[in-house]
Amino acid sequence: MKTGNKYGTHRVIEPQGVLPQPAAKVGNDMSELYDNEILIDVDVLNIDSASFTQIKEQANDNTEEIKSIILAIVAKQGKMKNPVTGSGGMLIGSIEKVGAALEGKIDLKTGDRIATLVSLSLTPLFIEEIIDIKPEIDQVKIKGKAILFESGIYAKLPADLSETLSLAVLDVCGAPAQTERLVKKGDTVVVLGAGGKSGILCCAVAKTIVGEYGMVIGADYSDENINRLKQVGVCHHTIKLNATDALQCYQTIDELTKGQLADVVINNVNIPNTEMGSILMCKDRGTVYFFSMATSFTKAALGAEGVGKDVDMLIGNGYAIGHADMSIDILRKDEKIRKLYEELYT
Amino acid sequence: MKTGNKYGTHRVIEPQGVLPQPAAKVGNDMSELYDNEILIDVDVLNIDSASFTQIKEQANDNTEEIKSIILAIVAKQGKMKNPVTGSGGMLIGSIEKVGAALEGKIDLKTGDRIATLVSLSLTPLFIEEIIDIKPEIDQVKIKGKAILFESGIYAKLPADLSETLSLAVLDVCGAPAQTERLVKKGDTVVVLGAGGKSGILCCAVAKTIVGEYGMVIGADYSDENINRLKQVGVCHHTIKLNATDALQCYQTIDELTKGQLADVVINNVNIPNTEMGSILMCKDRGTVYFFSMATSFTKAALGAEGVGKDVDMLIGNGYAIGHADMSIDILRKDEKIRKLYEELYT
Numbered sequence: 001m002k003t004g005n006k007y008g009t010h011r012v013i014e015p016q017g018v019l020p021q022p023a024a025k026v027g028n029d030m031s032e033l034y035d036n037e038i039l040i041d042v043d044v045l046n047i048d049s050a051s052f053t054q055i056k057e058q059a060n061d062n063t064e065e066i067k068s069i070i071l072a073i074v075a076k077q078g079k080m081k082n083p084v085t086g087s088g089g090m091l092i093g094s095i096e097k098v099g100a101a102l103e104g105k106i107d108l109k110t111g112d113r114i115a116t117l118v119s120l121s122l123t124p125l126f127i128e129e130i131i132d133i134k135p136e137i138d139q140v141k142i143k144g145k146a147i148l149f150e151s152g153i154y155a156k157l158p159a160d161l162s163e164t165l166s167l168a169v170l171d172v173c174g175a176p177a178q179t180e181r182l183v184k185k186g187d188t189v190v191v192l193g194a195g196g197k198s199g200i201l202c203c204a205v206a207k208t209i210v211g212e213y214g215m216v217i218g219a220d221y222s223d224e225n226i227n228r229l230k231q232v233g234v235c236h237h238t239i240k241l242n243a244t245d246a247l248q249c250y251q252t253i254d255e256l257t258k259g260q261l262a263d264v265v266i267n268n269v270n271i272p273n274t275e276m277g278s279i280l281m282c283k284d285r286g287t288v289y290f291f292s293m294a295t296s297f298t299k300a301a302l303g304a305e306g307v308g309k310d311v312d313m314l315i316g317n318g319y320a321i322g323h324a325d326m327s328i329d330i331l332r333k334d335e336k337i338r339k340l341y342e343e344l345y346t
Numbered sequence: 347m348k349t350g351n352k353y354g355t356h357r358v359i360e361p362q363g364v365l366p367q368p369a370a371k372v373g374n375d376m377s378e379l380y381d382n383e384i385l386i387d388v389d390v391l392n393i394d395s396a397s398f399t400q401i402k403e404q405a406n407d408n409t410e411e412i413k414s415i416i417l418a419i420v421a422k423q424g425k426m427k428n429p430v431t432g433s434g435g436m437l438i439g440s441i442e443k444v445g446a447a448l449e450g451k452i453d454l455k456t457g458d459r460i461a462t463l464v465s466l467s468l469t470p471l472f473i474e475e476i477i478d479i480k481p482e483i484d485q486v487k488i489k490g491k492a493i494l495f496e497s498g499i500y501a502k503l504p505a506d507l508s509e510t511l512s513l514a515v516l517d518v519c520g521a522p523a524q525t526e527r528l529v530k531k532g533d534t535v536v537v538l539g540a541g542g543k544s545g546i547l548c549c550a551v552a553k554t555i556v557g558e559y560g561m562v563i564g565a566d567y568s569d570e571n572i573n574r575l576k577q578v579g580v581c582h583h584t585i586k587l588n589a590t591d592a593l594q595c596y597q598t599i600d601e602l603t604k605g606q607l608a609d610v611v612i613n614n615v616n617i618p619n620t621e622m623g624s625i626l627m628c629k630d631r632g633t634v635y636f637f638s639m640a641t642s643f644t645k646a647a648l649g650a651e652g653v654g655k656d657v658d659m660l661i662g663n664g665y666a667i668g669h670a671d672m673s674i675d676i677l678r679k680d681e682k683i684r685k686l687y688e689e690l691y692t
Contacts, residue, residue: 007593007626007653009593017591017593018592018593019592019593019622019652019653021648021649021652022622087648117651117654118651118652118653118654119648119651119652121648121652122652151653151654152654153654174651245363246364246365247353247355247363247364247365276365280353284667285667290643290661293643293644293647295643296643297636297639297641297642297643297646297661298639300643300661301639301661301662301663301664302367302465302467302664303367304663304664304665305463305464305465305499305520305663305664305665306365306367306464306465306467306468307353307365307464307497308463308464308497308498308499308665309663309665310663310665310666310667311663312660312663313660313661313663314658314659314660314661315636315643315646315647315659315660315661316647317647317650317651317655317656317657317658317659318647318648318650318651319650319651319654319655319656320656321630321631321656
């Protein structure tokens with residue numbers, strides 16, 4: 001059996017010398033495995049939302065056309081990386097085989113149900129058949145196989161929650177995990193986009209940590225989301241706010257905190273131009289965590305300098321050790337959030 | 347006297363309700379000052395390098411044409427924000443007047459020589475006359491006035507160093523200041539783009555902190571820069587490395603650190619596609635500091651997740667409290683660096 005590279009470069013066909021994510025084509029021949037590969041029998045692809053939206057548009061919402069596009073992408077690249085959006089998604093399946101070099105070193109065995117937490121944009125995939133498309137939740141039921149590399153991350157699906165519910169939470173589990181690390185007792189925390197899927201989990205985590213002298217402020221642009229936040233009760237204050245209006249952001253939080261501003265700002269807003277509002281809300285030596293993929297590096301960097309704000313600005317990392325278990329646990333402990341997420345995302 | 351806004355929004359003419367940086371036009375009438383404004387008698391504009399390069403090209407290197415372009419930009423916008431690159435620069439001048447609301451609260455008085463450390467892209471500027479253009483060091487000598495807002499940052503120019511030398515260092519002083527915060531005794535630190543203006547200062551700071559059990563690795567792509575690094579002796583190892591080759595980055599640092607990888611990676615490389623190399627060099631729970639303006643937020647965020655790296659990734663903030671004094675002090679303490687910077691940048 002061949003020895004594989006930790007990051008899966010042994011599967012890269014074109015161009016040589018790059019990692020699987022930027023590669024144009026990776027090998028998806030599952031008949032011969034490398035010693036550090038994990039073979040997965042795949043049931044469900046959870047296509048990244050931006051990617052699925054693009055495919056649906058291209059296909060004029062025609063189901064057969066959607067299937068053709070997906071099959072063509074995977075046939076060409078050996079992986080499900082949308083050539084327009086560059087994004088992937090995740091998958092659910094059962095472990096079929098764990099490579100000899102990993103046996104006993106990881107907690108997976110044949111038959112375990114897992115969700116991969118690395119992007120489909122780098123995961124070798126072979127589709128035998130597309131069984132069904134569920135466009136309303138971006139899911140594709142397939143018969144197929146995939147490879148998880150040694151560096152690849154995954155979560156075992158818990159037995160006490162439905163797979164769809166677990167998947168919804170695992171999709172955003174980086175944000176609450178980072179929130180847990182950043183927030184301290186007594187902190188004032190602002191969560192932007194607080195009523196969305198990741199926002200509510202961030203608020204829940206923050207509220208547990210800040211304690212009685214701290215404050216969690218949940219800000220959202222949509223009335224519906226504000227109502228959801230109130231319904232689950234994870235904030236001390238909920239405010240309606242346009243995160244692209246930097247001055248309004250500053251004035252609102254300045255008033256609410258009596259000029260103290262926030263220790264930690266968590267930005268989950270998936271629209272452009274929310275960098276400056278996030279920065280102005282934060283006190284000097286505070287931390288702004290940008291989880292939104294719409295964040296512009298230069299707008300954040302030059303924005304902070306332009307107003308002389310000495311804040312630490314973090315690039316959202318979707319991976320944190322233990323993030324999956326930690327996020328699933330929020331649903332176990334909080335009945336209200338679990339019910340809401342079952343309604344919304346399953 | 348009118349009361350001004352801390353961030354200078356009172357000077358914004360168009361569009362209303364935004365900050366001075368994104369504004370299309372700010373007021374540059376210096377005859378009436380707000381109570382929290384600082385009026386500067388300006389001698390020198392240090393145009394941002396990207397901006398000056400663009401202007402020189404547009405003017406076919408014709409000096410009179412360069413002058414016309416600069417005058418036209420300032421006449422139209424009330425500030426020197428290059429409409430193509432969006433960038434500004436900084437200025438040198440003498441304090442002419444400190445607004446009544448700031449008197450006694452800041453350490454500036456009439457006659458002090460300062461460099462502004464906020465971008466020219468948000469600084470109200472009036473040019474009476476352009477006296478001289480020095481294209482080789484991106485400087486423009488003028489007769490004119492500028493306004494520093496209450497939130498604006500500045501550095502008093504030290505009496506013991508030439509103004510040009512101080513300016514060269516102040517231009518990049520955020521990076522060494524952040525390095526000082528991030529690096530701890532015993533750390534392994536990799537500086538990418540180590541032989542450049544900010545890189546050498548970062549290495550110098552890191553080497554002082556890591557002590558005898560730590561290690562500073564200076565990586566650069568250019569032989570000339572590698573030689574400079576050796577000449578000033580601020581690294582334990584200097585290596586020639588292409589920062590866009592992620593796998594080479596990983597393998598080199600993996601070998602050099604015997605599989606431990608780096609605690610802190612400081613990226614000063616001003617070219618695209620160096621995110622993945624920086625991430626792979628860093629150990630789990632280590633920190634990658636992106637000071638390069640060529641950094642892509644999404645490439646960093648998705649890159650770390652894709653390889654399952656639990657690293658903290660920071661967006662370079664050009665401002666840190668005390669950064670100017672701290673950086674100038676490096677030149678005072680290190681004769682070799684000072685001599686090199688005098689040769690290269692004055």
